[in-house]
Amino acid sequence: xxxxxxxxxxxxVQQIERALASYxxxxxxxxxxxxxxDGHLISMCGEPxxxxxxxxxxxxxxxxxxxxxxxxxxxxxxxxxxFIQGKDQDxxxxxxSSHAVLVSIFARTTTLGMVKVFAERTAKTLVDVLATxxxxxxxxxxxxxxADSALAELDKVLGG
Numbered sequence: 001x002x003x004x005x006x007x008x009x010x011x012x013v014q015q016i017e018r019a020l021a022s023y024x025x026x027x028x029x030x031x032x033x034x035x036x037x038d039g040h041l042i043s044m045c046g047e048p049x050x051x052x053x054x055x056x057x058x059x060x061x062x063x064x065x066x067x068x069x070x071x072x073x074x075x076x077x078x079x080x081x082x083f084i085q086g087k088d089q090d091x092x093x094x095x096x097s098s099h100a101v102l103v104s105i106f107a108r109t110t111t112l113g114m115v116k117v118f119a120e121r122t123a124k125t126l127v128d129v130l131a132t133x134x135x136x137x138x139x140x141x142x143x144x145x146x147a148d149s150a151l152a153e154l155d156k157v158l159g160g
Contacts, residue, residue, distance in 0.1 A: 008130075013043070015129045019122050020045035027118035029106040030089070034126065035060050036100050046105075056103075064093055064101050081119070083112065094119040099130040 008016070020032050024046045031046035033053060039061030041053045071079045084091040085108075092104040092115050102123055104115055 008042075012129050012132065016043045016126065017045065019125045019129070023104075023118050023122040027104070027106070027115050028110045029104045029115060031105040033057065033060070033103040033105075034096070034100050035103055037061060037065075037098065042100055049105075051105075060093065060101060060103050064095075067093075081116070092116065092119060094123050096123045096130065097127045099127065102126065 016034060020034065020043055023029065024032055029046060031044070031048055031051070033044045033056065034042040035057040036042055039058035041057045044053055067082055068078050071077070078095070081092065081094040084093075088108060090106055090108060090110075090112065092106070092112070094102040094104070096102050102119055104119055106115055
């Protein structure tokens with residue numbers, strides 16, 4: 001995972017965006033998000049619909065973390081991926097090494113097998129892109145100073 005404050009270069013951001021756009025087109029997913037282990041949105045592609053990407057990222061992170069605890073209880077080292085079936089839409093989550101979680105939202109009419117195949121390929125591409133930010137680290141961010149700007153805005157809102 002990435003150390004707090006590690007920023008992605010503009011080239012890395014472009015590579016991530018290209019990989020996600022290609023994935024959306026090839027797999028037929030509606031929306032794809034790339035979320036860091038702490039739930040922060042790294043990138044998103046497709047139609048967001050009614051989801052709030054910030055809240056959704058936090059929920060995905062918590063869900064993925066709890067699923068990893070289930071894996072431990074079952075004697076597995078970890079689960080690389082899992083699937084959640086909904087009435088109209090499905091969700092497929094795929095680990096991108098320890099760097100991030102690839103979140104795919106797709107219609108029930110989309111073939112899960114295709115989503116899995118293209119998610120695996122996209123995850124491998126993203127591992128290579130994210131690994132160039134300094135190896136196993138935590139807290140990837142896009143652009144330097146984002147966290148400082150966000151904290152400053154939060155201070156304004158809270159009167160700090």
